[in-house]
Amino acid sequence: MSMAAIRWISGPVLRATVQGSFFLRECVRVGPKALLGEVVRIDGDEITVQVYEDTTGLKPGTLIEGEAKPLAIRVGPALLGNIFDGLLRPLTGIDARVRPGARAAAPSRLAFSPARQVGDAIGGGESLGELRPAAGRALALLVPPDVAGELVSIREAGEYDDVTPLATIRTADGRETGVAMSHSWPVRVPRPVARRLPMREPLVTGQRVLDALFPVALGGKAAIPGGFGTGKTVLLEALAKGCAADVIVYLGCGERGNELAGVLEELPQLVDPRSGRRLMERTVIIANTSNMPVAAREASIYSAITVAEYFRDQGLHVALMADSTSRWAEALREVSGRFGELPGEGGYPAYLSSRLAEFYERAALVETLAGTRGSVTVMGAISPPSGDFSEPVTSHTKRYVRAFWALDVKRAQARFYPAVHPLQSYAENAAEFAPWWNENGNTQWLELRRRFLMLLDEQSRLERMAKIIGKDALPARQQLTLACADLVNEAFLRQNAFAPKDRVAGPAKQAAMMRIIGRFIELATQAVAAGLAPDRLARLECLRPLVRMGEEIGNDEPEKFEAVGAALEAEFHALIPTPEKRDEAAAAG
C-alpha cells in the first residue's frame, strides 16, 4: 500500500510527500477519518490531492493512504429506491448533520436464482441470473463489463446479501474472480457497450410542450437553461415523475436540501401508472446540496451517470436528471482555481467544454454487452448568471445537446408554466419521430406540430406590429392568427405540474388535445373567411372547455375529449349554417 504525508494544506487541496508510487486519478484516504480524495497531479515525490470532504483539522504530517484504484462506486440493484451523497454513500441511517468520514451502505439482501451453469463461457456484462428485490422490478446479476471467462462456480437459488460473491469466473490468464450482485466501477470511465443504436424513438415525457414541439430522443440529451425561479427544478421533477423511463437517476447537484426532501417525501406516495408500482422503486436520488463540500459536487455528476449506465446495462431505459450542471461547472472552476490553473472564459478552466462533451456523450441508446437494448437519456438544467444564455456553460452545452428547452422569465412571471419559450427552444431532427407517433395513435403529429410552431412564430411578429399600430388595426386574418396562437399557448402548452389530472399527459391525451385544437383552428379559419368577426371567436361557448380541458380531463377519459370536440363542431356548424355559406368558406379555406 502506498503512503504519503501532508506537506501543505489549504481548503480542499493538499500536497503530500510520497513513499511508494501513486498514479494520476488514484483514489486516496486522508487522515484518521479516512476522508476520500483523488490524486490530481504528480510532481517528483510530491502529489497534489483534491479532498472530497471538509478538511478541518488536517495538518502537516497527517498520513494519506493510496487505494491502488481510481475513484470508484459500487453499483448494484440495491441502489433503487435510495438516496446517496455525491460519492454514492448512503444518506439514510446517518445523523441529521452530514459529518465527513468514511461511510458504506449496509449490505442488503435479495433473492437470487441462477440462470447459467458451471463450465459456461461468460462474457463481460452478461447476466448470471435473476435478482428479486423485496419491492420493485426483477434485475439481472451482471458480470462486471471488464470480467470474462469460464464460470467455475455459482450459488444455488436463495437469498443473499449484495456484496458476497455468488459466482466465480476463471479469466483467460487463469485468475479467479468472484462476482457479487453489486460491483465496483470507476466513475470517470464510461461503461462499455456492444454498439450504439440510431435513435428514432422519443422519450415520452408527459409534458405537452416537450413531446409535441421539442421532443428528446430515447437515449438523447436535452438542456434546460433558465434564470432563477423560471421552473427548471419543477420541470425536472415533473419529468422524474411522469416520463416513460424504467429507471430515474435524479441528481441534485449544488441545489437546495428542501427540494430533495420534497422528492423523498412525494415519490414513495405516487404510483407509476405504467407499472402500477411506487415511483420511488424506480428512482435513485443523488444529493450534493449547495452547502456540501464543493469538490464532491464535481464528482457527483460522474457518480450519477455511472449509476445510470449500470441500469442501462440491465437492458433498461434510464433517464438522468441533473439539477444543475452549472453548479457542477462552478465546482470545476473553484477547484481548478485552487490548483492555480489559468482561468479561461468566465473564469472556467479551458477544459470546461471537453468535460461537458464527455459527460453528455455518455447518453445513448445502445445494444448492451448482454445483447439487450438499453438507454440513458440525459436532461441537464443550466443556471446562467443573470439569466443570460450567452455565458460559457449554456453556449458550450448547446453544442452537445439535440434538444434545448429554454425557460423564459416573462412566462414564469405570468405564472405560465412550464415556461418553455416556443421560439428560443428547439429540437433537432424532430421529424424523425413522426413514424413513432404515427404508430402510437397521433397520425397528425408532424402536421400539427408544424402548424403550432408557425402560429407561435407569427404571433411574436404580429405582436410587435400590434405594439405600433394597435391590435384592432390588424386585418381580420392576422387577428385570427393571434387568437389561435393564444389558444395553442393557453389550452395546450400550459400545463399545471400540481393539478392531479394535468401533471402527466399520456400520448393518447396529447393526441386528442392536439386534434381538437387543430380542428378549432381549421373551423375558425373557415368562419373568419366566411365573414365572422375575429373578436367573436373569443365569445364562443366552446372556448372555455377547450382551454380548461388539460386540467379537467384525465388520461383515461377519452369520451370527454369526444364531447369537447363535438361541442366545437356543433357551435361552428351553427355559425356557418347555410350550405352556400359553407361552400363559400370551403372555397376560401
Place this chain on the structure above:
Amino acid sequence: MKPRLLAEGCATRLAGPLLFLKRTVDVGLNEAVEVSGADGRTRLGRVAAADIDTLTIEVLESTAGLALSEIVVRFVGEPMGFALGPGILGRVFDGVGRVIDGGPPIPARETYPIEGLPWNPVARDVPRDFIETGVSAIDLMNSLVRGQKLPIFSGGGLPHDRMAADIATNARLARGAKGDFAIVFAGMGLPHDSAEFFRRRLEQGGALERTALFLNLAADSSTQRLLTPRYALTAAEYLAFVEGKHVLAILTDMTNYCEALREVSSSKGEIPSRKGFPGYLYSDLATLYERAGCIHGSGGTLTQLSILTMPSDDITHPIPDLTGYITEGQIVLSRDLDRRGINPPVNVLPSLSRLMKDGTGEKYTHRDHPALASQLYSAYARAVQTRVLAAVVGEDGLSEADRRYLAFGEGFERNLVNQAGARSFAESMDAGWRLLKGLPHAELTRLSDEQIARCLSRA
C-alpha cells in the same frame, strides 16, 4: 476542551487579513485562533493553510494596529464555536457573539461550531405551515411558510426595514397568535439609526424580549461582518433545534455581507469572478441560506427573512442573482410603486415563493387560494403588458377587453398590494375576488366554472 497553545514572537509577515507564522505548534486546518498585539485587543482568526514550516492565519477582524514583534497567537484547538445556553432571548450581542448589553454572560451549556455541518436532506421535513404576515402581496400572492428562506430584494431608500419589522411583530401561524416566533436579528454593516429603528419597533411590538440581536454596525470591522450571520444563525439553530422554538431570523443587509466578502477575497489575492466577487460567492451564500428549514423530530423550525439592497436596483447583479438561485423565492420591492405611494411597494411579478405550492390550498389556507393567486398573476401580467401597449398606441387604440385589464391593474396595485394596516388572510382573499369581478368571466381560464359560479357571482 483541548489545552490552549500559545505562539509568541513567531510572526513573520502580515499582508492584509493574512498573518504568517513560523510553525511552532501542531494545529489543524480551520482551527480558531485569537490574535493579540500590543494594543491588548484580541482578534478572532482561523488557520487558513499550513505547511511544514509555516502557518497562515486568516484574521477575521481588523489587523490595523498589529506589529509583528508583539503578536501573540492563542490556539483554541478546535474550529470557531459559539457557547450557547438558555436565556439568549432578550439579549444583545456584537457581531461575534459577545454580550454588549451590560448584562451577565450567557450560561453556556455547549459550544456549537459556527460554520454548522450541512443538514442531511433525509432529516429535513418539507416546510408546510403557512405563516400569516398580514401583507396581502405575501400572504395571498407569495405565501411564506415556516422553515422557508425568503429574502426581500430592495433598493436604497425603500421601506424594507419597516416591512421586515412589521412581519417580525405581526407574523402568526394560521389561526395562531402573535408571538409564535422567537426572533434572531443579525445586522451586518448596519447604520446606527437602522439598528435603533429595529430595536424600537420590536420593543413597541412587544417582541424585544423574544429577540436576540447580533449587531455588526457600519463602523465595525468589515471582516467581522463575515462572522456575524454565522454567529446569529448558530444561535438561531440552537433555539430552533435544541430548544425546539419556531425561529424567525432576520439578516440585514446581505449586500454589506457580500461586499465584505469581496474585500477580504481581493486582499487575499484571489482571482475575482463577476464584478470582482469571488467565484465561490454562490457556495458561500449557500452555507448561510441553507441554514433554514424544518428538522425532523426537533420540534422547532428556522425561517429566514433576509434583506438585500440591489446595487443600482439591478436584479441581475451577482448578489441578488445568486441569492435568488439559492433562496426559496424573493419579494421584490419597486421604486416605481413606492413613488406612486403604494405601500408596501411589492412588485409581485418578479416576486416568487417557491414553497407556496406546499403550504397553501385546502389543508393549509383555503381550497381556492392557489387558483385565485394564479388567476390574479395571469391577469396582472396581462395588465402590465397592456400598459406598455397603451403607452404607445394610446388608450383609444385598445380593445374593450384591454381597457378592462388596464383598470384591473390599477385596482390591483391600489386595493390589493397597497394596504394601510395588517390584513387577515380572509380579507386578502376577498380583495382578490373583488378585483376579478371586473374582468370578463370567460377569460378567467385559471379558475374552474365551479369556482367562478361560487366565488364571483356573490354580490
